[in-house]
Amino acid sequence: MIESVVVAGAGQTAAVAARTLRRRGFDGRITLVGAEHDAPYQRPPLSKEYLAGEQDRDELSLLTPDWCECNGVELRLGAAAAAIRPAERSLELADGTTVRGDAVLIATGGRPRRPPGLDGDRVRYLRTIADADRLRAELRPGARVVVVGAGFIGCEVASAAIDRGAHVTIVEQAGRPLGHVLGDPMGDVMAAMLRANGVDLRTGEKVERYAETASGAVLTTAGGTSLEADVVVVGAGMVPNVEPVTGAGIDTAGGIPVDAYCRTGVDGVYAAGDVARQWQPRLGRHVRAEHFDNANAQGMAAAKNILGLNTPHTAPPWFWSDQFGHGVQHAGHADGTDRLVVRGRVEDFDFIAFYLSGDVLRAAFAIDRGGDLAIARQLIACDAALASDVLRDEDADLTDLFDALS
Template sequence: MNPANAPLVIVGAGHAGGRAALTLRAEGYRGRLILIGDEVHPPYERPPLSKGLLQGTMELAGCSVCDSVQLAELDIEHLAGNPVKTLDPALHRLQLADGSWLQYARLLLATGGRARRLSSVPEHLPNVLYLRTHDEALALRASLQPNTRVVIIGGGFIGLEVAATARALGCSVTLLEAGPRLAGRVLPERLSDALLELHRRQGVDVRLNVAIETLLGATRAEAVQLVDGQLLPCDLIVVGIGMQPNTELASAAGLEVGQGIRVDAQLRTSAPDIYAAGDVCEFRLHPQGSFQRQETWRNAETQGRHAALNLLGGELPFEVIPGFWSDQFDWGLQTTGVIANTEPTVSRTVSEGGFLLFYLDAEQRLQGACGWGQGNSVAKDIKLCERLIANQIPLSADALADANVSLKQLLRN
C-alpha cells in the first residue's frame, strides 16, 4: 500500500536527516515533507560537539545544518519531542509517541545512535557524563573547569578529542583504554603511536591495557579503582566508548538488521519504500564487499543527499570514497578510502614530523591513505590521494615513499 498524496517522512533529525530534507527541497520536491526528531533542536553536525562547542568557542548555530526559520521557510514540518514508536511497513504508516498514526509515501530512517553505556559505571551519579548530543556537550562544558580532575574512559576519537579539549581548558586528564593502543580498532599502529606520544606530551596521563574494577562514591564518583588496585581520584568521569546504533524501530518492524539497518546499493532497506542513511545505515562499499557502518561527517552528509535523490525515484548507487578527520591539539589526522588497523603498504615522511601512510592492493592501485601532520598540513595530500583512489591506476611504491615525488605528478602520470 502506497497512499496517494501521503508525505515523504524522515525519521531522525540529525545531520543525515536534515541534509536529506534540504536536498529534497533543493531538488524541487514540493509535496508535504515531515522531519521527526527526538531532540528539540533543529538538525546539527556532531564533530563540533567535542571541539568548538565543548571549548566554548561555538554555539549550536555554528554547527546547525539548518535552523527553525529555514525549516519553516522551506515548509519542512519538524516534529520534535514526539518520536516514532511503531513502524508498519505493510500499511505505509508509523505511530508517534502521542499515539497518532501518520501515513507515508516513502520513508527515510536516519535514526543515528546513542552513546554506548558502560555497565560497570552507575548512571545515577551526576558527575558521570557522556557525549553524543548537544545538551550532553553543554553539560560537559560546564563541568570542565580549570584544575578539574577528569578521568576519561575510552581511547577512541571521542575520548581523545575530549581529552585534548579538557587539557586546553586547564583540566587534569587521565585517559583509560582497555586495549593495547589508542583507536586501535580503526587505525594502524603508527598512527596510534603518534596519538599516544602527542597526548602524553601535552600532559594527558594515558593508561593502556587497563580494566575498571569499580567506582567509589555514593552520591558522586570520587575515584576510579582499577583491577590492578590503582586508585584514580576524580572530580568528573567522561565515558566515551562508542555509539550504539538506533536499530530497534527497524528491527521491530521486520527490516533486515545487522550492526545497523541493512541497505542495498541504492540505500533501500529490505522493506518497500523505506531507505536508511547515516550512522545507523549498514551498507556495502562494493557489491561483493562486507557490510559496514561509518560514523563520520562525510557519510552523514553524502548519504543524506543520496538517499533524498532516491526517495524522489532515483536509482543511483551509493559510490562515495569514505574519509574522516580528527583534530588533536594542534595536530590533524585525515583519512581517505579504505584503511585498516593493519600495517600500510608504504609510508612517506612529510614536513615537521608528519607522515602519510598508503594502502595498495595486489595490482598496486591505491585503496586508502591516511595522514598525520600539524594543523591542516596533510589536507592537500589527502585530497590528491582521493583522486588517485578514484582513478585506480597502478602506482610505484618507491614513488609513493619518496617525498620528492609529488602526488600531483603521480596523478598526472
C-alpha cells in the same frame, strides 16, 4: 509517484536529505521526526570547537525553524520514532501519533554505549548539545578528568579539556588508541601525540569498578590501579538506534543494512547515516560509519534515490578530527591491507601514511596533510595501483599521480 517523505530522525542526515529533496525540485510534504527538542544541529563541534568554548550555539544550526517554514518542511520535535509500518508506509511515534509517507527514511543515528557499572552523578556521555553544555562547564583549570576510551571522541574531549587547563587521564582497554581503525603503527603515533600534549594515557587497562565519594569519583582498573576524578567522560562507541524497524522485516544486527542506494530491501524504506550499514564491495560486507561526511553523503544519496534518480553512494569513507592543534584525517578502509608507506615526518606529526593491498591504495591516514589526504581519497576511489617509492617521495606530486590515471 512520491508525494510525501517522512524521515525518522532530525540530525545531520535528515537535514541533508530535506535540503536535497527541495533542491531537486520535490514539492511534496516532508516531515522530520526527532527525539530531541532542538531543531537539527551539527554534532562534530560538540567534542571540538563547541566543547572548547570556541563556537556559539547558534553556529551549530543545520535547519532553522524559519528555513523549515519557508521550505515547507515540518519538524516534529520531542517525539521519537517508535515503529515503522511498511505496509501502511507510516511511522508510529512514541506519543502515539502516526505520520504517513510514500517513502520513509530511517536516520535515527545512535546513542552512546554505556558499559555496565559506569553510571553516576560524575559520569558524562557526549552525544547531544545538552551533554556538551554540561561538560563544557566542568572542564575548568585544575579539574581531574578521566576519559574512558581512546577513540576519536575520547581524544577530542581530552584535547578540549587540556586546552581548558584540566588534568586528563585516558583509560583504554586496547593496546593503543584507534589501533582497530589505523593499525598498530599509526595507533602508536596517536598514543605519542596524546602523551606529548600532557595526557596520562593508560593502555591495556579496563575499568573494573567505579564508585563516587563526597569529593569525587574513583575508578579501579583490572590491574588494580585507582584513579580519582572530578568528572568521568565515557567514549565507548555508539549503539545504532534500530528500534523503529524492529519487527518490520529488516535485519537490525549492528545497524540497518542498505545497498549503495540506501535501500533497505523493504519497498519504500531507506536508511542512512550512523544507523545504516552500507554494502562495501571492496570488503565484501556491510560497514557502518559514524562520521559526518558519511551522514552527508548517504543523506544526499537517499534523497536522490527516493526521487528515482538512481544515484549510488560509492565514495570511500572519510573522517577528520581536530586534536591538540593538529588536523587528523583518515580515508578508506585499512582492513586487509598488507603494506604501510609513509611520506613526511611521523615524529613531527606531519605526514601521510598510505595503506596498500599489493600495489593498490586502500586507505590513508594523515596528520596536518589535508591536501595530500584529499588527493589520496580520489586515488582510493579509483583503485589506483601506485609504487611505494613514489608515494614516499616528497617531491612526487600526488595530483600528478591522479591526473596520470584520469
